[in-house]
Amino acid sequence: MSETAIELMGVTKRFGSFTAVDDLSLRVERGEIFGLLGPNGSGKTTIINMISGLSRPSSGGVRVLDIDLLKDPRSIRRRLGTVPQENALYEELTAEANLRFHADLFDVPRQGLDKKITALLDLAQLEHRRKSRVSTFSGGMKRRLALVRALLHDPELLYFDEPALGVDVQSRRALWDRILELKERGTTVLITTNYLEEANVLCDRLAIIDHGRLVALDSPSELRRSFGDTVVEMRTRPAPGEDLLREVRALAGVVSVSVSDSSLKVTVEGGSDVTGRIVTTVVGSTSLEEIQSREPSLDEVFLSLTGKELRE
Structure with missing residues (x-):
């Protein structure tokens, strides 16, 4: 068999x-x-x-x-x-x-x-x-x-x-x-x-x-690992501008960058050194009010691959 x-x-x-x-x-x-x-x-x-x-x-x-x-x-x-x-x-x-x-x-x-x-x-x-x-x-x-x-x-x-x-x-x-x-x-x-x-x-x-x-x-x-090792979410004031987004995207180890209202979400590969470079870049351009890191979710993987919400 x-x-x-x-x-x-x-x-x-x-x-x-x-x-x-x-x-x-x-x-x-x-x-x-x-x-x-x-x-x-x-x-x-x-x-x-x-x-x-x-x-x-x-x-x-x-x-x-x-x-x-x-x-x-x-x-x-x-x-x-x-x-x-x-x-x-x-x-x-x-x-x-x-x-x-x-x-x-x-x-x-x-x-x-x-x-x-x-x-x-x-x-x-x-x-x-x-x-x-x-x-x-x-x-x-x-x-x-x-x-x-x-x-x-x-x-x-x-x-x-x-x-x-x-x-x-x-x-x-x-x-x-x-x-x-x-x-x-x-x-x-x-x-x-x-x-x-x-x-x-x-x-x-x-x-x-x-x-x-x-x-x-x-x-x-x-x-999830293929999407990146870590998702870093940061709330800033004011909201990050296009120049800052370009700077963060250009950093080594950054997989993807998105922004919603005043929250910046960055998916990275690598350890804390990558996160440290991101924080340094953000702090140099705006005020960082809150930061947290977590593993990527399957929802994020799905949306990155299909660009669609998983709805019937």
Whole structure:
């Protein structure tokens, strides 16, 4: 068995004259949690549809769990678990009835099914609500039920669209813990998310897609490091002028400079000596009222690569 769970090989997908995915090559390893990020219209949904066997590429190849989806797209369906944005639960059925209905759809053997449902409801912390109608559940409870429903037929690959969508902080952390447990069990998890803290907590690697092309691929920590080692934020009075911005940009070790109102944000590579040169330059031109330094965020990396806010 290959160590690769998903492989896209020079994939292009066109809809008439519009190219949704443009010569994309991408590999997801078995057992990893892989994040797919991109602004609205970047091609994420098209990519997922091709991985799920719901759409064929215009050119290139797609292999999922050693299956060539150009030759046999239907065979992936029973090996794939899906948790869409909309939970798609039957609100007037109980939690148990929802799971039994899913089991029938995927031909899950009746023998041992009761024990399996109990274990999954325990995993979702919902065993005490086994006989409750889903319409009485909170958003976080519904999300957890949707997750374990997707696990009922023992998929090798789980696709999760916006895991934390519409759930509170406590439910979000519980959901993240469940997803991390899946990795420990060897399940490959593919996530699309607009919540960058979620990507940072969960994902082993992230692919950032824009205009159907791969613009970055690495671990969250390496992506942040590629943006710079440190972000130095300074509040000045008066606001920094263009001459000062040019001076700071020209300093060795400065990666990027931006300004908002009276706050100057400088991303740097290197240690405290770089920060020291920046402070000396700023103090020579304006009054420095406040300074702080921190690691770059994934939000900043994303915006630097795509120039767009991560919104749907």
